[in-house]
Amino acid sequence: MSWLPNDYFRDQRKPNWCPGCGNYATLVALRQALCDLQIDPASVVIVGGIGCGANLPYWMDTYSLIALHGRAIPTAMGVKLANPKLHVIVVAGDGDTYGIGLGHFIHAIRNDVNITLLVGNNGVYGLTKGQASPTAKKGQMTPSTPRGLLYDPLNPLALAITTGCRFVARGYAGDADQLADLMKQAINFDGLAYIDILQPCVKYNKNFGYPYYQDRVVDLQKTAHPVQNRMMALDAALRVEEKIPTGILFLEPK
Ligand SMILES: Cc1ncc(C[n+]2csc(CCOP(=O)(O)OP(=O)(O)O)c2C)c(N)n1
Ligand SMILES: [Mg+2]
Structure with missing residues (x-):
């Protein structure tokens, strides 16, 4: 039996994301990746947390679980x-x-459990109407930071690399083909594979929309980036202003 993209598609309801939301790219890319790999939908479990992006399993015809906010990873490990x-x-x-x-x-990375981790990084708490998230930019005005955010953002890719994650990648919602390709490699990876997905929130994070990212993203796989070099990966992870590296930053086979 061969699977078609629509076999992964639950069409009883349409996604309730805003028009232009980056989550559509994640949804389309995930269906495409699973179809390209010809994975039986009945062998897939998608575990969401709580949030706009975390609702994605509702629109996939696979098994799924919605966990508590912040508890998607341990639920998936179980x-x-x-x-x-x-x-x-x-x-x-x-x-x-x-x-x-x-x-x-951090601890799932240390345990190196064989799961795929897709993180929609939009710099805000979208579902609860736009408060600053840990990756919000310094100075960003949000309902929870009305005078501008005081802190520098967390760098989750640098954190993952220094914690020992063996598959660290960054996708971008403006490039669903690249995202699907990254997902295929992540799903096939033997160990915890992590993709941070730059994802414009068109409603609550207007400064960091598609035009902002479009001018900055650079696909590392179109450069001479050595994916198995941890120090070069860290160097790429720390570059987040002028140019933003996408693709696989670090890959260490078992
Ligand atoms: C324990 C707990 N704390 C807080 C909330 C409220 N809450 C729901 S979603 C959310 C933030 C969602 O932001 P994010 O994870 O970035 O997802 P997005 O909506 O941006 O896709 C919060 C704080 C909750 N549901 N449970
Ligand atoms: Mg968010």
Whole structure:
């Protein structure tokens, strides 16, 4: 039997994301990646946290679980431990993963459990109407930072690399083809594979929309970036202003 993109598509309801939301790219890319890999939808469990992006499993015709806010990763680890044959994919936001769930992010990387981790990084708590997330930019005005955010953002890719994550990548919602390609490699990876997805929130983070990212993203795989060099990966992760590297930053096979 061969699977078509629509076999992963739950069409009873349409996504309720805003028009232009970066989450559409994640949804389209994930369906494409699973279809290209010809993975049986019945062998996939998508675990969402709580947030706009974390609602993605509602529109996939696979098994799914919605966990508590910040608890998608340990829930996914439990699913994988219970049945290692399943493809377990976490879809959670930057608030979910880098805020309330940050401890789980770090320890799951240390445990190197064989799951795929997709983090929608939009710099805000989208679902609760735009408060600053841990990756919000310094000075950003949001409902929770009315005079501008006082702190520098967390650098989750640098954190993942220095914590020992063996598959660290960055995708961009403006390039769904690249994103699907990264997801395919992440799903096939033997160990925890992590993709941070730059994702404009068109409603609550207007300064960091598609025009901002479009001028800055650079696909590392179109350069001479040595993916197995941890120090070069860290160097790429720390570059976040003028040019923003996308693609696989670090890859260490077992
Ligand atoms: C324990 C707990 N704390 C707070 C909330 C409220 N809450 C729901 S979603 C959310 C933030 C979502 O932001 P993010 O994870 O970045 O996802 P996005 O909506 O941006 O995709 C918060 C704080 C909650 N549901 N549960
Ligand atoms: Mg968010």
